[in-house]
Amino acid sequence: MDLSQADSTRLRRRYRAEKRFKAYCIAALAMSVLFLVVFFADMISQGYPAFVQAEVRAEVTFSEQTMEIPPLSVPEAFRPLVSRGELRLLPEYARNNPTVMGTTETRWLLAKADIDQYLKGKDVNLPEDVRRTVDRLYEQGQLELNFNTYFFANGDSKLPELSGIFAALMGSVAVLALTLAFSFPIGVMTAIYLEEFARDNRFTQAIEVNINNLAAVPSILFGLLGLAVFINFFGVPRSSVLAGGLTLGLMTLPIIIISTRAALRAVPDPIRLGAFAMGCSRWQVVRDHVLPVSLPGILTGTIIGLAQAMGETAPLLIIGMIAYIPEAPSGIADAATVLPAQIYTWAGMPDRAYVERTAAGILLLLAVLISMNAIAVYLRKRFERRW
Amino acid sequence: MNAGETIFVFVAGLLPLGYVAYVLGKRRALEARAGGAPIHSQPGQYGWFSVVSMALPALAVALVAAFADLLGLYQTPKPMILVASLLVAAAGLAVGLRAVRPDLRARNALDRLIRWILLLAALVSILTTLGIIVSILFEAVRFFQLVSFWDFVTGTDWAPDTAFISGAGREGEAAPQPLFGSVPLFAGTFMVTAIAMAVSLPIGLLSAIYMSEYASHGVRGMAKPTLEVLAGIPTVVYGFFAAITVSPFIVDVANSVGLDASYNNILAPGIVMGIMIIPFISSLSDDVINSIPQDLREGAYALGTTKSETIKHVLLPAALPGVISAFLLGVSRALGETMIVVMAAGLRPNLTLNPLEDMTTVTVRIVDALTGDQAFDSAETLAAFALGLVLFVVTLTLNLISTIMVRKFRAKYD
Known part of the structure; x- marks a missing residue:
């Protein structure tokens, strides 16, 4: 009797411990999920205001005088509101369209970042009379928050209201194209060598160990490599697309090799043996039989590797891709900036108006990365073959 | 002529040569077969064999010249490299075409070549590791010539900001030591x-x-x-x-x-x-x-x-x-x-x-x-x-x- 009672209290204790442990496990998982929710909510709430931008409707006068002194082209009351950058563009517009000379037209002009931030309810330092003007114009519909085309069409700028992500996006595309052109062929060839051609000897094992280690080397060290080898030794221009593409290419190489090897290994041996039996040479077996069936797996791994390269910043800082670069690159020796580098530059800007642009840039980067990964998952699901 | 133009001319010269090599090599093999001799490999493989025997020596010449130039060992005018490598290409083509006979094992030769190319690709990752080690080690050794290793490992003050003064060649000025x-x-x-x-x-x-x-x-x-x-x-x-x-x-x-x-x-x-x-x-x-x-x-x-x-x-x-x-x-x-x-x-x-x-x-x-x-x-x-x-x-x-x-x-x- 005593014995079983002692037993049952101990059993209850053990069951409580069991429940507790399970609760810890669930809590751990829930914390990761909670973080993700907080993180995305924070980024979206900080970033979405940047997708609209304040614009002022003002009468613009084009005359000889306003060609010389652009601020004179808008009525005096509007001068503290309109962006300097926008005003500077007016004479050029008039030169390109001579018919507007001597006329006055009503146009929507980009407002200053301070006005924009004030309308979005941010804490800004504006004189009282300007606040009143802004409030009045906003009620009259002379001042509006419109879709922010500048953000998607412009490059970086020293004026927050004019700065955009376009140059960085083009830079990312150019750098990634080079990364792909460099790391895809070499990575796939290495994987084919290791899986299909190499004998299992010391040398092959050394290559394997080396590749696994390379995948775990801190990315900043690839930046040091790029700086010392590509820029200082081979004389590749600093900040250029070529330097960035090569550095990221070396970084992506191990990822592509590892995933390609996995894809090649998944092809069952009877396919190879059958081809050999028909008299194919080793290369013919690989080219005509192994590669075609493993291609979806190889592409999936490549896209995931590229997505990783797309978000990488540290090595690019070292090779100088954070300089002020407002133009999209037009050749591989041109200076370029990339999305994450642009985010880093904006994050370091003292002007508060850059914060929402940084967050918006992050949203864009995350959207690109999520779509790349979604494509990879789709490829895997759609073409995956179970043997 | 800059590096990009040189590469462009080189490739532009090599591509038509490659096409000619392929066609000639294949034709020789087909002629041999029409003559009644059984050929060892597919006709296309003889074509590729001639392409390789043309391009490989040319690429070797160009690469050696480029590296000699880069390392500052020997400066050759770029047009000269171009002419030399294209001449070598033509010579290689002639030799390759002569080698195309019915009993030539072109397929095996190509397989061996591909094996070597794949091995070269695999060496890139080894070179990357070596590159990281050498580039970091080289500069780090230069650093330890300036600063003692012991001070670096045990010192508790990191204040390198004055290093630029000696870097600018203004040694001996009144500034705290970095x-x-x-x-x-x-x-x-x-x-x-x-x-x-x-x-x-x-x-x-x-x-x-x-x-x-x-x-x-x-x-x-x-x-x-x-x-x-x-x-x-x-x-x-x-x-x-x-x-x-x-x-x-x-x-x-x-x-x-x-x-x-x-x-x-x-x-x-x-x-x-x-x-x-x-x-x-x-x-x-x-x-x-x-x-x-x-x-x-x-x-x-x-x-x-x-x-x-x-x-x-x-x-x-x-x-x-x-x-x-x-x-x-x-x-x-x-x-x-x-x-x-x-x-x-x-x-x-x-x-x-x-x-x-x-x-x-x-x-x-x-x-x-x-x-x-x-x-x-x-x-x-x-x-x-x-x-x-x-x-x-x-x-x-x-x-x-x-x-x-x-x-x-x-x-x-x-």
Whole structure:
């Protein structure tokens, strides 16, 4: 009797411990999920205001005088509101369209970042009379928050209201194209060598160990490599697309090799043996039989590797891709900036108006990365073959 | 004529030659077959054989000349290289075409060639490792010629800002000596790593246990990709989040309980880095726990243990090498992580144990030294390479130990 009672209290204790442990496990998982929710909510709430931008409707006068002194082209009351950058563009517009000379037209002009931030309810330092003007114009519909085309069409700028992500996006595309052109062929060839051609000897094992280690080397060290080898030794221009593409290419190489090897290994041996039996040479077996069936797996791994390269910043800082670069690159020796580098530059800007642009840039980067990964998952699901 | 134009002319010359070689080689093989002799390989393969015998010597000449030029050994005018390599191409073509006979084993020759090309590709990754080692070592040695190794390892003051004065050739002017004592940098790196691991090890390990032992198939299918998302977020984004959201939050919390916290406190990057590392720990631990044989679990259940007792007393001890290896991999990630600390941690070298103060890390200082406007051979830039060398050696060691431990674990149960 005593014995079983002692037993049952101990059993209850053990069951409580069991429940507790399970609760810890669930809590751990829930914390990761909670973080993700907080993180995305924070980024979206900080970033979405940047997708609209304040614009002022003002009468613009084009005359000889306003060609010389652009601020004179808008009525005096509007001068503290309109962006300097926008005003500077007016004479050029008039030169390109001579018919507007001597006329006055009503146009929507980009407002200053301070006005924009004030309308979005941010804490800004504006004189009282300007606040009143802004409030009045906003009620009259002379001042509006419109879709922010500048953000998607412009490059970086020293004026927050004019700065955009376009140059960085083009830079990312150019750098990634080079990364792909460099790391895809070499990575796939290495994987084919290791899986299909190499004998299992010391040398092959050394290559394997080396590749696994390379995948775990801190990315900043690839930046040091790029700086010392590509820029200082081979004389590749600093900040250029070529330097960035090569550095990221070396970084992506191990990822592509590892995933390609996995894809090649998944092809069952009877396919190879059958081809050999028909008299194919080793290369013919690989080219005509192994590669075609493993291609979806190889592409999936490549896209995931590229997505990783797309978000990488540290090595690019070292090779100088954070300089002020407002133009999209037009050749591989041109200076370029990339999305994450642009985010880093904006994050370091003292002007508060850059914060929402940084967050918006992050949203864009995350959207690109999520779509790349979604494509990879789709490829895997759609073409995956179970043997 | 610049490098791009030279390459363009070279390729433009080689491509039509290659086409001619292919057509001629194939035709010779076809003629031989029409003449009644059985040929060893496919006609196209004889075509490719002639292309290779034309292009290979030409490429070799061009590459040797380019490297001699780059290393400054010997300067050859570029048009001369072009003419020479194209002449060699033509000669190679003539020799190759003469070799095309019915008994030539063109297919085997091509296979051998492809094997060599693939081997060359595989060597690129070895060259990358060598490149990292040589480039870092070379500059680090130059640094240790300026600063004694002992001072670097044991000094507690990092104040390199005056290095530019001697770098600008203004030696002997009244300026404090630059100090390169790396202890505070390693202290900061160690602190941020410790915080990150304190966050990621329990969360990652418990998540892995839940997914492999408790979760239903459906929950597992949802939880695993969710954790992978954490690994896919770029570090620059984590850095922004740490600096803009987490740091002010920590300062507010600290103030509300009467503590003083810096806006560049090391706690915020530490926590965010920990969250970033969770998926590395959880996916590796999950793999390891899953590959423990089912017999062990069933044996434990047969003795009447509950699930958590089985996990704590049977599975975790069995999985320990794998979990340690995941831990080491996580540490190596945290040590080398750059963007989060660059954006959220401070620049001030500070030797403290208080995580609410600002500290700086090795990677922050590397970035700071190399993105400034210092001359490349100033002591501060060279110091970045010395720090990089330490980082490389430490992470490499951790990775190797981790690999060996996983391999031992697999050997035990596979």
